[in-house]
Amino acid sequence: MNQATAQRRLEELRREINRHDYLYYVLDNPEISDGEYDRLFRELLVLEEKFPELVTEDSPSMRVGGAVLAGFDTVEHRIPMLSLENAFTDQDLLDFEKRVIRYLHRDVEISYMAEPKLDGLAVELVYENGLLTIGSTRGDGRTGENITANLKTIQTIPLRLRGGKLPDRLEVRGEVFISIEGFRALNEQRLQNGENIFANPRNAAAGSLRQLDSKITAGRPLDFFAYGVGDPFALQVENHEQVLDILRERGFKVNELTRLCPDIRAAIDHFNFLADKRHGLEYEIDGMVVKVNSLDLQERLGSKARSPRWAVACKFPALQATTRLLDVEFNVGRTGAITPVALLDPVNVGGVRVSRATLHNEDEIIRKDLRIDDQVLVQRAGDVIPEVVKPIKEKRTGNEKPIAMPSRCPKCKSELVRKSGEAALRCVNIQCPAQRLRALIHFAGKSGLDIEGFGVRVLEQLFERNLVRSIPDLFELRREDLAELPGWGEKSAAKAVVALAKSKNPTLARLITALGIRYVGEVSAQLLESSYPSLDSLVKAERKDLEEIEGVGPQVAAGLVEFFANPSNREILTKLQNSGLRIKTAAPQDRAAQPLAGKVFLFTGALRSFSRSEAKNRVKSLGGRVSSALSRKVTHVVAGEKAGGKLAKAGDLGLAIINEEDFKAMIGS
Numbered sequence: 001m002n003q004a005t006a007q008r009r010l011e012e013l014r015r016e017i018n019r020h021d022y023l024y025y026v027l028d029n030p031e032i033s034d035g036e037y038d039r040l041f042r043e044l045l046v047l048e049e050k051f052p053e054l055v056t057e058d059s060p061s062m063r064v065g066g067a068v069l070a071g072f073d074t075v076e077h078r079i080p081m082l083s084l085e086n087a088f089t090d091q092d093l094l095d096f097e098k099r100v101i102r103y104l105h106r107d108v109e110i111s112y113m114a115e116p117k118l119d120g121l122a123v124e125l126v127y128e129n130g131l132l133t134i135g136s137t138r139g140d141g142r143t144g145e146n147i148t149a150n151l152k153t154i155q156t157i158p159l160r161l162r163g164g165k166l167p168d169r170l171e172v173r174g175e176v177f178i179s180i181e182g183f184r185a186l187n188e189q190r191l192q193n194g195e196n197i198f199a200n201p202r203n204a205a206a207g208s209l210r211q212l213d214s215k216i217t218a219g220r221p222l223d224f225f226a227y228g229v230g231d232p233f234a235l236q237v238e239n240h241e242q243v244l245d246i247l248r249e250r251g252f253k254v255n256e257l258t259r260l261c262p263d264i265r266a267a268i269d270h271f272n273f274l275a276d277k278r279h280g281l282e283y284e285i286d287g288m289v290v291k292v293n294s295l296d297l298q299e300r301l302g303s304k305a306r307s308p309r310w311a312v313a314c315k316f317p318a319l320q321a322t323t324r325l326l327d328v329e330f331n332v333g334r335t336g337a338i339t340p341v342a343l344l345d346p347v348n349v350g351g352v353r354v355s356r357a358t359l360h361n362e363d364e365i366i367r368k369d370l371r372i373d374d375q376v377l378v379q380r381a382g383d384v385i386p387e388v389v390k391p392i393k394e395k396r397t398g399n400e401k402p403i404a405m406p407s408r409c410p411k412c413k414s415e416l417v418r419k420s421g422e423a424a425l426r427c428v429n430i431q432c433p434a435q436r437l438r439a440l441i442h443f444a445g446k447s448g449l450d451i452e453g454f455g456v457r458v459l460e461q462l463f464e465r466n467l468v469r470s471i472p473d474l475f476e477l478r479r480e481d482l483a484e485l486p487g488w489g490e491k492s493a494a495k496a497v498v499a500l501a502k503s504k505n506p507t508l509a510r511l512i513t514a515l516g517i518r519y520v521g522e523v524s525a526q527l528l529e530s531s532y533p534s535l536d537s538l539v540k541a542e543r544k545d546l547e548e549i550e551g552v553g554p555q556v557a558a559g560l561v562e563f564f565a566n567p568s569n570r571e572i573l574t575k576l577q578n579s580g581l582r583i584k585t586a587a588p589q590d591r592a593a594q595p596l597a598g599k600v601f602l603f604t605g606a607l608r609s610f611s612r613s614e615a616k617n618r619v620k621s622l623g624g625r626v627s628s629a630l631s632r633k634v635t636h637v638v639a640g641e642k643a644g645g646k647l648a649k650a651g652d653l654g655l656a657i658i659n660e661e662d663f664k665a666m667i668g669s
């Protein structure tokens with residue numbers, strides 16, 4: 001292919017991929033399958049590799065991250081990024097409105113835009129002639145840090161604005177955040193890798209944006225909502241609502257819970273609506289921002305030293321309260337772990353009645369020095385599970401009693417053990433009914449097969465009546481059995497049976513997650529699925545092979561092997577298959593058709609043309625696997641400069657050794 005043809009094809013590919021990214025990530029409405037998308041992306045990568053001089057700043061390949069920085073440069077914001085004054089009560093909002101009216105000498109109603117206040121990090125994106133050139137943090141408001149490479153990895157940040165003519169320069173502002181689900185998955189992955197976990201989604205977003213290696217950022221589930229521009233007048237519109245419309249048309253996500261409010265009362269209503277709604281959202285919000293809608297009025301109002309007079313942040317009340325710790329109950333989890341749960345004098349925490357809160361484990365109880373009858377501070381954190389923060393020691397009377405950990409399982413009475421290195425006391429009786437019920441609840445629940453209508457209460461009922469004692473029993477349920485149960489009828493029974501049938505075709509990753517194997521969460525299940533397309537091959541996998549999968553640690557590997565070695569677990573799988581459960585395979589022809597399918601690479605020594613992680617990503621994107629441990633499974637050892645001991649060992653094992661040039665040829669580079 002000559003350069004001119006390549007140029008044309010590249011432009012086409014970029015346009016197409018950017019459009020599909022927009023459809024998928026912003027509109028949540030994809031037009032093509034993942035497989036088709038991957039093909040386009042691969043074609044782009046291969047072409048760009050051949051014609052590096054044709055790579056552009058708005059190429060979707062930029063999203064995978066690039067060179068590692070030594071530090072961040074500073075960027076001056078052309079127009080300062082202000083912060084907001086806070087309001088905590090309805091009265092504070094009414095006072096805000098009074099100030100606005102007094103300032104403007106006006107007694108007509110003023111309309112406002114009310115937007116959820118995202119709890120993430122404010123950033124500025126500079127677009128020059130439609131192209132994203134600089135992205136920065138807010139910093140102190142005047143200067144921030146240049147984090148362009150990191151921001152480019154966020155799929156919901158357009159690299160080029162959609163649509164026609166715009167001002168030569170546009171400064172888009174908004175919030176980078178991580179969804180609650182993304183935060184959970186990220187922490188789970190970190191736990192498995194033995195890394196520190198993030199305390200909340202905000203910290204996770206901040207930590208991810210502050211990476212000097214943008215490839216790390218690219219692997220984090222960051223997202224972006226736009227909420228304004230530096231100079232709205234440049235857009236030649238009259239109000240903030242139109243500014244948001246333009247941002248939406250140009251390819252940004254604008255929060256869908258934003259409302260135009262004809263007066264401040266309507267804004268207060270919207271605040272109450274959001275306060276109700278916040279815990280059902282996929283991301284964390286900590287309040288609502290109210291902005292005067294008219295840009296003329298905004299300009300007349302201007303700003304004080306650090307905050308505009310035309311906007312205010314209404315914060316949700318802190319989700320903390322004090323109450324009395326009445327007693328401690330011990331719950332048995334699905335893996336037998338015993339969790340102490342505080343029974344509290346019921347208290348209202350941020351609008352929700354809380355009567356129980358987790359105490360995590362024995363060490364936490366000791367660390368916090370909690371005692372029965374203590375006055376305690378209770379909090380509902382981002383993930384909505386209430387917890388006890390600390391005792392209020394000043395309020396102690398001397399009659400508080402220490403909390404004793406049980407020595408026997410509260411359900412099956414078998415002796416509890418605490419293995420060294422573990423925080424949890426554990427019931428190791430695999431027949432323990434409490435564990436079995438928990439396993440069922442997990443299997444049918446959101447992180448499992450998500451079987452509609454099989455929530456905690458229904459499963460408890462079925463368990464108590466001996467209709468379902470283990471996972472396979474679920475699929476043996478008959479409509480007649482269900483219809484006769486208290487609270488059930490023909491209709492609900494029929495619905496439940498349909499839901500069961502529907503859930504019989506999970507992906508392998510979903511099934512493994514649902515089985516509740518120790519240490520195996522959604523992230524590792526995905527990794528396992530991409531290396532072992534069938535359940536059979538996974539069941540037979542050996543520990544050392546599993547450990548070789550990038551991102552799968554020894555714990556996960558051991559957890560899996562232990563699980564599948566247990567005859568009763570194997571029996572569960574057989575029974576599930578007998579009742580018609582089938583794994584949905586991920587397009588097998590697709591996988592085999594990939595150029596490096598079936599090949600396992602091991603890198604040793606330094607490569608000249610790539611970083612190690614880029615080389616690994618190339619292999620993976622072409623369907624191959626990467627191993628960090630030497631074994632006979634490795635099909636190609638790529639020897640870079642100064643390759644050491646591994647190279648010698650590879651020779652001893654008789655493995656195929658190739659150099660960087662051979663490798664480049666293999667990946668079409």
Ligand code: IVH
Pocket residue numbers: 082083084085115116117118119120121122138175227228289308311313
């Ligand atoms: S407007 C002058 N809108 O809240 C206007 N801010 O203290 C300044 N934030 O640093 C910001 N959601 O990180 C605005 N819809 C929203 C927002 C929002 C979250 C954050 C932003 C800013 C802080 C204000």
